[in-house]
Amino acid sequence: MKILVTVKEVSTVEDEFEIEGTSIAEQYLGADLNEWDDYAIEEAVQIQEAGIADEVVTVTIGPEDCEQTIRQALAKGADRAIRVWDDSLEGVDLLDVGAKTEILRAVVEAEDPDLVLTGVQSGDDTWGATGVSLAEDLGFEWAAVVNHLEHDFEDGRASVRRELEGGVEELTEVEIPAALTIQTGINEPRYASLRGIRQAQRKELDVQSLADLGVDESAVEAEVTVTEMYEPESETDATVWEGSAEETAAELGELLREKGVAP
Amino acid sequence: MTDVLAVADHRRGELRDVSYEVITAGRQLADDTGGELHVAVISGTVDEFGDKLNREGVDAVHTVDYGEEFNHDVYTQVLTQLYDELAPQYVLAPNSVNGLDYAPAVANALELPIVTDTVGLEADGDTLVANREMYGGKVEVTTELEGTAVATIRGAEWSGAEGTGDASIEAFDAEIDEDAVGSTVTGFEEVGGGDVDISEAEVLVSVGRGIEEEENLEIIRDLADALDATVSSSRPIVDNGWLPKNRQVGQSGKVVTPDVYVAIGISGAVQHVAGMKGSDTIVAINTDPNAPIMDIADYAIHDDLFDVVPALTEEFQ
Numbered sequence: 001m002k003i004l005v006t007v008k009e010v011s012t013v014e015d016e017f018e019i020e021g022t023s024i025a026e027q028y029l030g031a032d033l034n035e036w037d038d039y040a041i042e043e044a045v046q047i048q049e050a051g052i053a054d055e056v057v058t059v060t061i062g063p064e065d066c067e068q069t070i071r072q073a074l075a076k077g078a079d080r081a082i083r084v085w086d087d088s089l090e091g092v093d094l095l096d097v098g099a100k101t102e103i104l105r106a107v108v109e110a111e112d113p114d115l116v117l118t119g120v121q122s123g124d125d126t127w128g129a130t131g132v133s134l135a136e137d138l139g140f141e142w143a144a145v146v147n148h149l150e151h152d153f154e155d156g157r158a159s160v161r162r163e164l165e166g167g168v169e170e171l172t173e174v175e176i177p178a179a180l181t182i183q184t185g186i187n188e189p190r191y192a193s194l195r196g197i198r199q200a201q202r203k204e205l206d207v208q209s210l211a212d213l214g215v216d217e218s219a220v221e222a223e224v225t226v227t228e229m230y231e232p233e234s235e236t237d238a239t240v241w242e243g244s245a246e247e248t249a250a251e252l253g254e255l256l257r258e259k260g261v262a263p
Numbered sequence: 264m265t266d267v268l269a270v271a272d273h274r275r276g277e278l279r280d281v282s283y284e285v286i287t288a289g290r291q292l293a294d295d296t297g298g299e300l301h302v303a304v305i306s307g308t309v310d311e312f313g314d315k316l317n318r319e320g321v322d323a324v325h326t327v328d329y330g331e332e333f334n335h336d337v338y339t340q341v342l343t344q345l346y347d348e349l350a351p352q353y354v355l356a357p358n359s360v361n362g363l364d365y366a367p368a369v370a371n372a373l374e375l376p377i378v379t380d381t382v383g384l385e386a387d388g389d390t391l392v393a394n395r396e397m398y399g400g401k402v403e404v405t406t407e408l409e410g411t412a413v414a415t416i417r418g419a420e421w422s423g424a425e426g427t428g429d430a431s432i433e434a435f436d437a438e439i440d441e442d443a444v445g446s447t448v449t450g451f452e453e454v455g456g457g458d459v460d461i462s463e464a465e466v467l468v469s470v471g472r473g474i475e476e477e478e479n480l481e482i483i484r485d486l487a488d489a490l491d492a493t494v495s496s497s498r499p500i501v502d503n504g505w506l507p508k509n510r511q512v513g514q515s516g517k518v519v520t521p522d523v524y525v526a527i528g529i530s531g532a533v534q535h536v537a538g539m540k541g542s543d544t545i546v547a548i549n550t551d552p553n554a555p556i557m558d559i560a561d562y563a564i565h566d567d568l569f570d571v572v573p574a575l576t577e578e579f580q
């Protein structure tokens with residue numbers, strides 16, 4: 001069995017930041033492995049360690065800068081990585097679900113995995129839709145927001161739990177090949193060991209352009225465009241206590257006594 | 264193509280609130296386009312659901328009597344067929360866990376663009392203007408797309424439609440290809456039971472990722488002891504296994520309504536806020552003055568929890 005994991009490097013934003021046009025000014029942005037993808041990688045590696053998967057491959061759409069993040073995934077145990085990038089992707093503000101689906105579809109078709117694991121969403125643009133859209137495009141089965149996966153894949157099925165709202169889980173059987181979107185908490189993602197980090201340097205990281213994948217450049221002409229970015233209107237009329245920690249704690253203490261909720 | 268098709272959400276025999284919210288959002292869009300609002304309800308006790316969904320502003324309810332519970336393969340097949348029949352301009356679905364399990368598939372099957380988790384929607388001529396958040400609610404963006412589209416709406420952003428409408432209620436005869444149904448829901452399970460019921464607590468000291476390390480939870484426990492309060496948390500604390508699942512506040516955890524909710528090192532992501540916004544008084548302790556939690560806080564301290572929490576505990580010892 002082969003598992004393909006989609007791995008994204010997400011942008012993180014500092015507490016204080018400025019917006020320039022339709023994006024956050026570069027100097028306030030950091031980069032990190034998408035939280036949800038970290039769990040997806042861990043799940044794939046655990047399936048491999050259980051002797052059920054033979055290979056775990058990651059795929060990332062992103063510029064050269066994100067190779068650091070991809071190496072993190074390799075250090076945690078993925079066997080090799082694919083990174084998709086070229087000039088046509090350079091100027092795209094927001095890669096929409098349709099564009100991601102087309103690119104990732106080409107990678108899945110070339111790799112022919114039995115299982116595709118994606119994060120439920122990415123921490124920056126939070127579409128939460130790519131895994132399911134991709135599955136439909138491929139004719140794969142799927143399940144969204146998976147917080148438990150049985151590793152035996154009996155009768156060519158994945159037994160999963162989907163985490164619904166309000167502390168209810170749905171038990172579902174899904175035929176494979178399938179794409180599952182992985183929710184945090186499904187496992188405990190490992191830290192990369194020093195040995196893993198050293199090994200990751202030697203693992204294959206294959207860079208592919210859209211042309212290599214046979215994807216037409218028009219695929220990335222996003223149908224959804226960002227026309228404005230702004231800080232959300234704050235509806236707050238919060239009382240902000242100022243001063244030293246002792247002073248603010250005293251204010252809060254007084255409030256709690258006033259409310260009669262503290263001794 | 265000017266009409267809007269909104270899709271209802273239900274579980275275990277009950278329509279979920281967002282079903283009425285998607286009607287409100289759909290009616291607004293239909294007013295913008297000058298079209299009709301159609302509502303689809305698929306599986307379950309559809310006749311009963313159909314009557315309930317006949318709220319003010321709904322022109323037609325399409326019921327599909329097939330199976331008891333949600334199945335994304337069935338939803339996808341039905342909605343693509345309904346789309347072919349009705350040719351709506353927009354398909355609206357809740358941004359619920361189930362919405363996210365079929366809406367992207369429907370969009371892809373119909374070759375339509377999708378915008379998810381929208382907090383504002385407007386149709387301007389042939390342009391759909393949708394607002395959504397990015398970076399965990401730190402910024403909001405306006406997005407635009409042309410033509411027909413699928414959109415999902417964030418829960419509790421629109422009020423639920425009320426009143427009774429004069430919709431036609433029609434059974435839609437969908438043809439379900441059983442061979443293409445590759446997923447089966449086999450059951451449901453409640454999780455998060457246990458000794459403590461945080462939904463009953465009067466005072467919650469709630470801790471988030473700002474606490475950094477499991478050992479640091481000690482200062483939160485000390486505070487809770489001093490206040491005679493209950494400890495709850497945001498999701499990452501539970502994901503890390505530092506607190507049991509029954510302490511998680513939020514969309515996939517518990518809904519709480521204490522007199523006082525002290526959010527310590529919690530950013531206020533929408534899924535967290537869904538569980539605690541009904542608290543009587545909300546106090547936020549967070550180093551980030553722009554954290555989304557500040558928007559719903561009644562009182563705020565923009566400072567380091569490692570300084571403020573011990574000082575507060577001392578107040579009561």
Ligand SMILES: Cc1cc2nc3c(=O)[nH]c(=O)nc-3n(C[C@H](O)[C@H](O)[C@H](O)COP(=O)(O)OP(=O)(O)OC[C@H]3O[C@@H](n4cnc5c(N)ncnc54)[C@H](O)[C@@H]3O)c2cc1C
Pocket residue numbers: 120121145399470471472473474496497498499500511512513514515516517527528529530531532533534535538548549550551554566567568569
């Ligand atoms: C389908 C789905 C369901 C979900 N369900 C839930 C749910 O039920 N409940 C839930 O909580 N989340 C849920 N989430 C996750 C949610 O999106 C957020 O990831 C989560 O709520 C973030 O938790 P947090 O605020 O503790 O962490 P973060 O967002 O990382 O915030 C940490 C905060 O701590 C502050 N901070 C850091 N250091 C300090 C310090 N020293 N002093 C003071 N402040 C500090 C930071 O400024 C920041 O605001 C769900 C997500 C999905 C996709």
